[in-house]
Amino acid sequence: MTVRARPDPAGQVSLSDIQLPVRASLARVGEEMWRIVAVDSALLNGVSEHLMLMKGKMLRPTLLLLSSEADGAAQPRAAAYAGVVELIHLATLVHDDAVDHSVLRRGMPTINALFTHQVAVIAGDFLYSRAVQELVRLGDLEALRVFAKASNELTIGEMRQLSALDALRFSEEDYEFLIRAKTAALFSAACEVGGLCGAERFRVELAEYGSYLGMAFQVVDDLLDYTGASATVGKPTGLDLKEHKVTLPLIAALRTMPPASRAAVDDLFSSPEPDDAQIARVVGIVEEEGGLDYARERGEGYASRADEVLSRLPESPARRALQDTLTYVMERRA
Template sequence: MGLHEAVIKPHEQLAAHLAAKLEAVNILIRARMASRHAPRIPQVTAHLVEAGGKRLRPMLTLATADLCGYTGDFDVHLAATVEFIHTATLLHDDVVDESAQRRGRPTANLLWDNKSSVLVGDYLFARAFQLMVETGSLRVLDILANASATIAEGEVLQLTAARDLATTEDIYLQVVRGKTAALFSAATEVGGVIAGAPEDQVGALFEYGDALGIAFQIVDDLLDYQGDARATGKNVGDDFRERKLTLPVIKAVAAANATERAFWSRTIEKGDQQSGDLEHALQLLHAHGALDRTRAEALGWTTRAKTALDHLPDHPVRRMLFDLADYVVARIS
């Protein structure tokens, strides 16, 4: 099923199934992002939180808790926690990347300033930890605290790896596991933990989230070279212009001859980009089959995600999560 053929997309099915819980998450987010003394905090947070995102990560927490039979209210706390962590990392990322646009809108650092984005991000991290503590589960706290540390570690690793042609696919995967997959896997894992699911199911939920997050990021990196700006909210070639060494380029560099490697060194490592360089980069990516091979890797991780679901209870949500994994890759079909 292609992206444009789906009448109701998998994440929309999940959102409809979880509508009451998602509304409770939204109410909790709005309450906890308030600040009596610093009105800029809700202003900056609302700009990003209410920008029309899919709420995919918190939805994964609610979905996996539901899948495992949870009937309490702490899944709402954890879903809000995951969204706060995600929003905080976006605020920080836009400062680090000097971004001017996210989800088709000006970034918070552009509308306000870098200091506001960093400090509000810090505030959201603090709010996230308050929410996870309220669940009373040390294991949940351990999972989400580790995920937060892994995210920061992945971002720091990316600082050195993103513009170094010596970066391997293994290092790229380590970055992706940090910056993206860590929060996906934490979001799915805590859903099972809060529901008191058996260890094999909790492990399967972690595997699902990890593989889904890796596929999601690989597809995002691929869309940068062959996506629709109206759908992705960013222009084709933004990663190239920002000199990010993502998987398609890593594959092309590995197959490059001396002349091609010199091109990548000039444009990515040295930042000397000229008119026509993006077009030439695209030619090289196609010439070495880098885009097709990157898509194949995304499909491989999607298969891993779906296989992990075999260990989980038969439930309507399981089918939705299965379809969600397919949808991640359908974005590049």
């Protein structure tokens, strides 16, 4: 990676470093989100309140706002679009958790756990249609085009994952398709729509940057499932393996695995509820076979391509923050 020298002597880029150039706009995004979801329904307001409390890193709004300033001043309405992208993201999280019967997200109860499964499905639909309504209000067919395409890709990716009959035959190509659809599509849409709000001539570059960044982000996310500690990631290590989800570290490790190790992996994947010992064993095997290193390299490769794309943009505080985002994503531990 050709990422520039890090701003912090400890070698860490923090979220607030990245958010610095758009801090004022970002502070308005929460209000915009509340405005968009305002409704006369105690239950829906309860759902929204809980979602606002579990508010994450606001990474997609940050990307949208930074992208909007990549060619000088952005339009003030960028904050509304930033609210829209976070609402679309929340809608997908709420449905994901409902579909997976997850009970925790970012250390807090999910909507399906706190309310019911029914509430979660309907609330996701509510959030998504409100996001569409806001884009209509803004009169922006292009942004609608970009976001609707990303949302649709996401469902196709999820469906592809559900229909994988033999998890262990999931190829690297399948994995790339999946993370492009599940993660990179919305990152890319956030950056592209940001471009539409102030850096239109770099729309294509920003979309491409967002896509590579999203790929890197998801690879690191999948790596953290192997290496992260429960407290920082907010979910137990090895959860993907427990749920028989095959990600890049395992795909890479399977290629060179000796028969005894492969037998341990097969064992885990034929256990309906793998125990901790099985998971620890497979995590060890994946590391031994270089699966973690391989995935790390692939992640770095995506980040590096994202960085190359950025070099086509003019120098600006926003561009520097987008570069720092690559470092942040690659270094994150949670």
